[in-house]
Amino acid sequence: MAIGKIFFSGSFFFFLYLVGFISIPADAAVKRYQFDIQVKNVSRLCHAKPIVTVNGMFPGPTIYAREGDRVLINVTNYAQYNMSIHWHGLEQFRNGWADGPAYITQCPIQTGHSYTYDFNVTAQRGTLWWHAHIFWLRATVYGAIVIMPKQGTPFPFTQPYRETNIILGEWWNNDVEEIVKQGNKLGLPPNMSDAHTINGKPGPLFPCSEKHTFAMEVEQGKTYLLRIINAALNDELFFAIAGHNMTVVEIDAVYTKPFTTQAILIAPGQTTNVLVQATQAPGRYFMAARPFMDAPLTVDNKTATAILQYKGVPNTVLPILPQLPSPNDTAFALSYNARLRSLNSPQYPANVPLKVDRHLVYTIGLGINPCATCLNGTQLTASLNNITFVMPQTGLLQAHYFNIKGVFRTDFPDRPPKPFNYTGAPLTANLGTTLGTRLSKIAFNSTVELVLQDTNLLTVESHPFHLHGYNFFVVGTGIGNFDPAKDPAKFNLVDPPERNTVGVPTGGWTAIRFRADNPGVWFMHCHLELHTGWGLKTAFVVENGKGPDQSILPPPKDLPPC
Known part of the structure; x- marks a missing residue:
């Protein structure tokens, strides 16, 4: 089992491989990795095929860090596809430039070019992962991120062998x-x-x-x-x-x-x-x-x-x-x-927002649109609040930071424009779905409650939603239509699970809360790649605060151009 190209500053780390087990590296302040995007022949069923890999590995190498570390990952793209990498679940405080979704926080790394993702691991520890965030390339371009607690801090559970x-x-x-x-x-x-x-x-x-x-x-x-x-x-x-x-x-x-x-x-x-x-x-x-x-x-x-x-x-x-x-x-x-509950201990509290500044309700819809270029004359589509997201050709974070006009609008509706019996009998209408790159602007440090409501447009289905740049608390969930008069009384505001990705149940709803204390442009999308490609996505523009450490950091000099 190969390590691939992995380099660290500071002391040399010894990796011990034992039938699937990997020892944990020692502590260090800076971790450096080299990711080479390459095409390699890999056999898994009855024949080999070329796939896009990192350092020739499938899955790719594991990123090891410790809470408080700085991580620098230089990605060099030798593949025929443009590429970007997302470090899924890392909050990237003030540093959306290192988040990775193509055309949201950066333009992709073109063939033959490099980009260094430079970020700090702040107040996080545990298991996350990284993956390609452009097209369906994450089918083979992915790997684990293991963040150990600070040196001397034990797990709050039995120490594993x-x-x-x-x-x-x-x-x-x-x-x-x-x-x-x-x-x-x-x-x-x-x-x-x-x-x-x-x-x-x-x-x-x-x-x-x-x-x-x-x-x-x-x-x-x-x-x-x-x-x-x-x-x-x-x-x-x-x-x-x-x-x-x-x-x-x-x-x-x-x-x-x-x-x-x-x-x-x-x-x-x-x-x-x-x-x-x-x-x-x-x-x-x-x-x-x-x-x-x-x-x-x-x-x-x-x-x-x-x-x-x-x-x-x-x-x-x-x-x-x-x-x-x-x-x-x-x-x-x-x-x-x-059964999932936050630990909510003195050392690891669950700081659930109890007062909500902004109430949002987003309906999840599937639909069928006419398609002149499709062989059967129609194509499947998806929407939030009847809006099918259109990917821009300029990174949204760049457009926001440099005030580039005409790339996006900030008029995404807080609620569905056409309320209906969301989870009742199946509907085939698109309810006036529109195309657009429309985002929601959020005031810095405001508290947000977002209800994600599944609908029976074409069919009900479970949808796992991922919010970049934040963790959130899953304060409530239910089957059927969310009732704003009754359901909030049943919310768990003591020890709800804290996540970055949540499943909206089939024919139901999920309510999440978070504090918007990370300025930038942050993607939110269904993590079913099929639905993301159909437009089931949007983004939040979180404004800068007034303090010296409450604004977006300047972009790195090697940020990929569009």
């Missing part, structure tokens, strides 16, 4: 960008992936994949920390380990009140840390992941597997499969998410 990253993903046998182009020409969704993967490998349930199975070795009686990341493009996933319970201790790099479960649900963009005790009979046990879909849509029921293997057990022993929830198990999904 060892830890490993478990990155869940998808695999296409053909070039994913060509598949997307073909779908767009037809006006239809691209073909579904050919396999799900665990650490880039589908496991032995897929044809020609015997060599492509991730395995981790455990010792009897030891406790292990799994850092689980859902890097899939379009699937919420169940994950379980045969014969073993998991204790959830962290989500999206925020500690939680521990609870034990036989399976977890994790949406694209989310991370979950669990403790696993190796106390079962010595053997080989499958870890497995498969999609959750409780909407009336085609279910992609491919199950990826990896192996948890007790030390000394031969590879000839057949693994045991876990009991995963059924693909449409809504009851499990709702009950699992309801």
